[in-house]
Amino acid sequence: MTVLVTGAAGFIGAYTCQALATRGERVLGLDNYNDYYDPQLKRDRVAALCPQVDIRTLDLTDRDGLASLFDEIRPSRVVHLAAQAGVRYSLQNPHAYVDSNLVGFVNMLELCRHRGVQHLVYASSSSVYGDSATPPFSEDQRVDQPRSLYAATKAANELMAHTYAQLYGLRATGLRFFTVYGPWGRPDMAPLLFSRAVLAGRPIEVFNEGRMRRDFTHVSDIVAGILGALDHPSEAPVPHRVFNLGNHTPVELERFIEVIATAAGRPAQKVYRPMQPGDMVETMADTARARAAFGFEPVTPIEAGLPPVVAWCRDYFGAAA
Template sequence: MNDTVPPVLVTGAAGFIGAHVCRALRTRGEAVIGLDNFNAYYDPQLKRDRVAALCPDVDIRTLDLTDREGLAALFDECRFVRVVHLAAQAGVRYSLTHPHDYVDSNLAGFVNLLELCRHRGVEHLAYASSSSVYGDSATPPFSEDQRIDKPRSLYAATKAANELMGYTYAQLYGLRATGLRFFTVYGPWGRPDMAPLLFSRAVLAGRPIDVFNNGRMRRDFTWIDDIVDGVLAALDHPPPACVDGVPPHRVFNLGNHTPVELEHFIAVIERAAGRAAEKVYKPMQPGDMVETMADTARAHDALGFEPRTAIEDGLPEVVEWCRAYFGERA
């Protein structure tokens, strides 16, 4: 590790993607400082166990993005020049009942971070967006040139707003920023509120699973290692400085470019678990999207992004991880 190079700041470092990114940065010799508020959106113990397993040598500060003074003190202490911003209040359905959490974290918190990046000389901000931004405006495959002005949830609206905010700071202040639209990321140590873990745990335990829109859904499931490769590639390739009035801001899809039928997704879990799922078919939920599919041509051309993992290879690892981690608690 080169101690003369300022550390990379990773926000949301105890989160699913964040902890994996921290591990990958450390593996290649980077100094890393993490930030996380360890909130109770899901069990904080899972976050602490995740950090202990994936990045035990990373200094992770317990800090909320809305703490402007604490955040400023951290920037002054560490003098970051590269930031990977993954912290956010996540979840589509949760945003229907807890809207203020999204405003506080995803909007106010992001402004606080942008201001510090602007004033403290950060050279590149890579930040998380979401495939949810496409909403009702786009048709598969979703490309970065399609409109994102018809979100289906407040969560999606805040992520679309983040992209506008990032663009604005690039245009006004020359802050180099890259937005990354993640498509349904899964893998070991994943989020317990998402289908890969929800369904795996339920099938292992013999509990029923809710299958929305009567199973007529398709998702672009993307393996965590493929996502991490994309995040690091984006961090390593900041946008060029403002040229001919074009601000130094870019947006990339990071997805598998292979939508999977929900029924097939469940069948893969069933085979890995060695038992059939008890399926309860239900209507479409507010805020959900029927299909997601990433057009990854732009990320491939600019970053060399090339996802390699199919769900037939990845999901069994998730099932085995659930069996090992949750055991009787599955």
């Protein structure tokens, strides 16, 4: 009984592989090690977190390669985390999102359908809520007014997965992640950008003049939610469900920066900027549905979760960060 994890060298993917292997699962991963950010960080992450896991280099658009892999390992369950991430980058390189998040997602759906996969758990995003939702964001709210192409592709994934559940009975669960952070995180996201800048004495850009609130969620809480969802597929006639995975406690951006500065032992130099296209002013997860379905209960506040991120940045990137 093999669990296939896509995006296994990614931030959430490597921690997920670690957790699955730790509990005794047979795990195999795939990743294309693209250069959206430094592939060496991905390789170092794998070496640190899940060196025992076999991770194949493969792209989601390689239909023949994916089919061969499925025929070789015959996964019983799939955790599909591979995607082109990032809101702002989707404004610069839209085709990367179409290839990975749309074409690649259909490839995974088809393989899961035809190879008898028992449960597909896939990554969605809090970005799907766009302009139409009001905090706290509930899974019952509309997601048809996205602010970025990235968000649009994730909303499309949910629609496609629902269609496959309805037509073919494919058990699928979508997880809307809310601003995940932790050591070995993505270098394009605020936790690492801010930590590295403060450590190096560089100014940080604070968008929307600092008037932003984010539901920052520690990677350990996210991984607990992924495993919980994986273990509880839907038994409904149309076996597709979507869950929020967030901390349910939005944090003011200024407070977030303050915690980083305290951990770094030096003040943050802030340069205030207007709102960036595609960004959201506030995110906040209603997690009642995930709590009821599989006991999801995040336990890590930023005061406990951020200092290890700052320490990891200092160790990994050096004094200059």
